[in-house]
Amino acid sequence: MLDVIGLSTSFQNGNQRIRAVxxxxxxxxxxxxxxxxxxxGSGKSVTALSCMNLVPSTALVSGEVNWRGKNVLTMSDRDxxxxxxxxxxxxxxxxxxxxxxxxxxxxxxxxxxxxxxxVDKRTARDIAIQLLTQVKIPDASTRLNDYPHQFSLGMCQxxxxxxxxxxxxxxxxxxxxxxxLDVTIQAQVLALLDALRxxxxxxxxxxxxxxxxxxxxxxxxxxxxxxxxxETGTPTQIFKMPKHPYTQALISAIPVPDPDLRQKPKLxxxxxxxxANLPAGCRFHPRCPIATDRCRDLEPELIxxxxxxxxxx
Ligand SMILES: Nc1ncnc2c1ncn2[C@@H]1O[C@H](COP(=O)(O)OP(=O)(O)OP(=O)(O)O)[C@@H](O)[C@H]1O
Ligand SMILES: [Mg+2]
Numbered sequence: 001m002l003d004v005i006g007l008s009t010s011f012q013n014g015n016q017r018i019r020a021v022x023x024x025x026x027x028x029x030x031x032x033x034x035x036x037x038x039x040x041g042s043g044k045s046v047t048a049l050s051c052m053n054l055v056p057s058t059a060l061v062s063g064e065v066n067w068r069g070k071n072v073l074t075m076s077d078r079d080x081x082x083x084x085x086x087x088x089x090x091x092x093x094x095x096x097x098x099x100x101x102x103x104x105x106x107x108x109x110x111x112x113x114x115x116x117x118x119v120d121k122r123t124a125r126d127i128a129i130q131l132l133t134q135v136k137i138p139d140a141s142t143r144l145n146d147y148p149h150q151f152s153l154g155m156c157q158x159x160x161x162x163x164x165x166x167x168x169x170x171x172x173x174x175x176x177x178x179x180x181l182d183v184t185i186q187a188q189v190l191a192l193l194d195a196l197r198x199x200x201x202x203x204x205x206x207x208x209x210x211x212x213x214x215x216x217x218x219x220x221x222x223x224x225x226x227x228x229x230x231e232t233g234t235p236t237q238i239f240k241m242p243k244h245p246y247t248q249a250l251i252s253a254i255p256v257p258d259p260d261l262r263q264k265p266k267l268x269x270x271x272x273x274x275x276a277n278l279p280a281g282c283r284f285h286p287r288c289p290i291a292t293d294r295c296r297d298l299e300p301e302l303i304x305x306x307x308x309x310x311x312x313x
Contacts, residue, residue: 001203002028002051002171007063009043009050016276020046022227023063025302028171033197033204035214037250038224039272044207047224048173051205052088053080067171086116089169093176095156099148105132105159106144113166131162135192154185158192165196175207190217212254215239223247226283227275230307243306245288282309 009021021043028034036044049055051065053072065072067083075083092098100108109128110121119127125144132140135158137151148156157177164172174193178186194217197204208214214221215235223231223244231244242248249268270287273279281298285291290310300307 001030001068002205003064003066004051005064005066007047007050007061007065009046009055009059009061011056011059013276018274018276019227019278020059020275021050022278024224024227024229026222026229026232028203028205030170030203031197031201032220033194033206033218035218035221036205036207036224037209037211037214037221039209041226041272041275042224043227043275044209044224045175048090048175048205048207051173052084052090054084086167087170089164089167089172091157091160091164091172091174091177093179095153095160095180096148098160099156101148104145104147105151109144109159109163109166112163116167127166128162131165132159134165134196135159135162136188137162152185154181154189157181157185157189161189161192161196165200170201171203171205173205173207176209177206178213179208186213193217211238211250223250226272226278228283228307229302230284231305232302233305237305243311244284244308245290245310246284282307284308 004027005025006023007021007025008019008023011018011020024047026034036047038044046055050061051072053065055061061073067087070079072080072083106125106128109131110124113119113124113127114121117127128144129140132143137143137155137158151159178189181189190213193204196202206214206218215238218235220232220234221238222229223246225246231238231242231247238247239251242251268287273286279286280296282291282295282300285295288295292310294309300309
């Protein structure tokens with residue numbers, strides 16, 4: 001459904017060129033949930049915005065983002081509006097930023113429903129109640145009249161999911177949808193998204209800096225480091241046999257509750273370098289415990305799911 005081929009996005013900042021996303025390729029099939037994981041600043045949000053052709057106009061984007069055969073980056077304004085309005089839904093980290101504080105939840109939902117499903121007000125209200133029930137907001141028919149501040153943060157995120165569903169999208173891009181929620185609510189929101197994608201024909205690109213969160217929920221994981229995808233595989237492949245030293249470090253950093261199983265995390269030394277000043281060769285080499293001369297000189301390609309010269313060792 002979504003085929004990203006050689007996508008690069010950079011920003012010109014004075015005489016600095018910030019390569020936020022650097023020739024990445026991946027695809028998302030029907031009903032598939034793909035997780036995009038990486039540290040802060042690795043380019044996850046820029047990837048999401050680039051896939052929707054919503055990057056700021058200062059950005060330089062190249063490559064292809066094919067959505068059901070049409071390139072999102074070059075499609076007409078009309079097709080683009082249709083794509084954004086009908087095919088794709090976005091869920092962001094902070095639900096309060098997406099909800100309007102001065103309108104009731106019901107009126108915001110009904111507006112979206114009437115815009116997307118050409119139904120009258122009464123039917124829109126029924127659909128809104130149905131959607132709120134679906135995302136497990138109790139007493140949906142009365143709560144419809146409440147305003148965003150009268151709901152908890154977790155509820156607001158579920159309401160955002162309901163509003164996104166009202167658009168009937170085929171693909172949802174969720175950028176850190178649970179980052180502002182505590183762990184139990186986080187689990188509920190993820191379980192909800194998981195249930196929804198099983199019930200409806202829905203694909204999801206799920207973005208997180210937390211590999212542990214992503215793993216329970218995705219069919220496939222993309223590990224991103226400084227604008228590149230350095231490893232990709234199923235959660236089982238990634239957890240049982242992580243090939244890239246960066247992935248290994250991410251996994252060892254996931255907290256294990258059992259004190260007997262606890263191991264010392266493999267700390268990644270140093271900070272993530274600036275995408276304005278990328279290291280030569282493999283961009284992970286300055287922080288890599290097994291880097292060799294070849295890693296310092298030549299950039300490895302993503303082959304058999306990993307971009308590392310030493311992954312076979
Ligand atoms: N509009 C912009 N102008 C210039 N640089 C930008 C812009 N947007 C993002 N960047 C840079 O691109 C890089 C990738 O940013 P991005 O927001 O995609 O990271 P991220 O992986 O989503 O991080 P986080 O986990 O913190 O959300 C960063 O170095 C960021 O500073
Ligand atoms: Mg981000």
